[in-house]
Amino acid sequence: MNYPSGIKKEKEKNLLLEKTNYKNRGMTLEADINISNEYYREIDKAFIYKKPTPIKITKVDYPSRDKAIIKEAFFTIPSTTDYNGLYNGKYIDFEAKETKSKSSFALSNIHPHQIKHLENIYHHGGIAFLIVRFTTLNETYLLQAKDFLNFIKEEERKSIPLSFFKSSGYQIKDSYNPRLDYLKIVDSLIGGI
Amino acid sequence: MNYPSGIKKEKEKNLLLEKTNYKNRGMTLEADINISNEYYREIDKAFIYKKPTPIKITKVDYPSRDKAIIKEAFFTIPSTTDYNGLYNGKYIDFEAKETKSKSSFALSNIHPHQIKHLENIYHHGGIAFLIVRFTTLNETYLLQAKDFLNFIKEEERKSIPLSFFKSSGYQIKDSYNPRLDYLKIVDSLIGGI
Numbered sequence: 001m002n003y004p005s006g007i008k009k010e011k012e013k014n015l016l017l018e019k020t021n022y023k024n025r026g027m028t029l030e031a032d033i034n035i036s037n038e039y040y041r042e043i044d045k046a047f048i049y050k051k052p053t054p055i056k057i058t059k060v061d062y063p064s065r066d067k068a069i070i071k072e073a074f075f076t077i078p079s080t081t082d083y084n085g086l087y088n089g090k091y092i093d094f095e096a097k098e099t100k101s102k103s104s105f106a107l108s109n110i111h112p113h114q115i116k117h118l119e120n121i122y123h124h125g126g127i128a129f130l131i132v133r134f135t136t137l138n139e140t141y142l143l144q145a146k147d148f149l150n151f152i153k154e155e156e157r158k159s160i161p162l163s164f165f166k167s168s169g170y171q172i173k174d175s176y177n178p179r180l181d182y183l184k185i186v187d188s189l190i191g192g193i
Numbered sequence: 194m195n196y197p198s199g200i201k202k203e204k205e206k207n208l209l210l211e212k213t214n215y216k217n218r219g220m221t222l223e224a225d226i227n228i229s230n231e232y233y234r235e236i237d238k239a240f241i242y243k244k245p246t247p248i249k250i251t252k253v254d255y256p257s258r259d260k261a262i263i264k265e266a267f268f269t270i271p272s273t274t275d276y277n278g279l280y281n282g283k284y285i286d287f288e289a290k291e292t293k294s295k296s297s298f299a300l301s302n303i304h305p306h307q308i309k310h311l312e313n314i315y316h317h318g319g320i321a322f323l324i325v326r327f328t329t330l331n332e333t334y335l336l337q338a339k340d341f342l343n344f345i346k347e348e349e350r351k352s353i354p355l356s357f358f359k360s361s362g363y364q365i366k367d368s369y370n371p372r373l374d375y376l377k378i379v380d381s382l383i384g385g386i
Binding site: 024053057070080093 | 265267277283310317
């Protein structure tokens with residue numbers, strides 16, 4: 001089974017993440033978001049979860065009555081973004097991506113149906129955005145879906161320059177708890193809580 | 194790896210469902226909900242998805258550059274309910290379960306953290322409910338989280354009798370398109386759209 005480039009790397013990262021089980025906090029954007037979401041839940045602020053990695057299971061063994069071992073499965077393309085949940089009575093939905101580039105974020109990182117999904121959520125009153133980390137620069141930005149969608153509509157480019165994140169997005173600074181306080185940005189966008 | 198009873202059966206069902214790929218529409222509650230959600234998306238009404246089955250991946254092979262085969266993985270207990278999304282600007286969240294019983298729905302079907310999750314969603318202004326199908330009777334009910342949580346709080350019973358679904362829940366009748374129009378019930382609960 002083939003799948004789009006980029007998935008393999010992402011899955012390796014996920015696998016690594018599962019193994020390290022938060023031992024290396026802050027190692028990846030995903031780990032930072034997961035730990036921040038845990039914190040938000042602990043303080044009863046928001047209930048946002050990462051969706052499990054979508055897979056197609058093709059073979060399962062049952063060595064005993066209460067055991068099941070998946071012996072063959074394949075990664076599949078996600079239909080939606082990775083994160084969604086409830087914050088302050090509102091539906092929240094976002095995709096998070098890292099790039100090693102120092103100058104731009106390649107649009108090939110986001111699947112077309114994820115773009116369509118963000119568009120649907122935005123048009124139906126949900127809070128939709130991207131979180132993009134430029135790992136080499138250690139800079140993380142929140143970019144609202146409406147600005148992201150406008151960029152795609154108006155520009156022919158196959159990547160979003162860092163300057164666009166700086167001008168139209170919002171930098172999320174690292175903090176202690178939560179590690180990545182992206183809801184602070186959301187508060188400022190929706191008029192606070 | 195061990196896991197609670199009930200998961201195995203559910204996973205077998207999921208596996209079967211993936212294989213049949215909607216060829217047998219209406220076969221399971223899950224298939225009915227998935228096809229209804231597809232319809233809701235097609236008519237631009239709601240964006241509700243089933244979360245992928247959560248698994249812990251322990252071994253992946255890469256036979257070639259663009260291929261990845263999961264060779265060992267285990268089913269894990271879900272942290273949340275199976276379905277969530279956006280409807281009419283609101284966050285919607287529910288769990289769907291089938292029972293063969295003609296008289297009651299065993300509470301052991303819902304994991305304690307799923308109950309906690311429904312409680313969180315309800316308290317924070319989300320639309321939260323259960324959809325329970327009594328397969329032998331071919332009757333499907335929507336039960337709001339608040340009524341479900343009240344039942345658990347006030348009753349010592351380990352199952353919810355069918356009579357409670359009849360008195361406090363709302364029967365969802367089968368229809369053609371969508372097959373299971375549960376949002377019609379939601380409309381009546383939140384005052385229509």
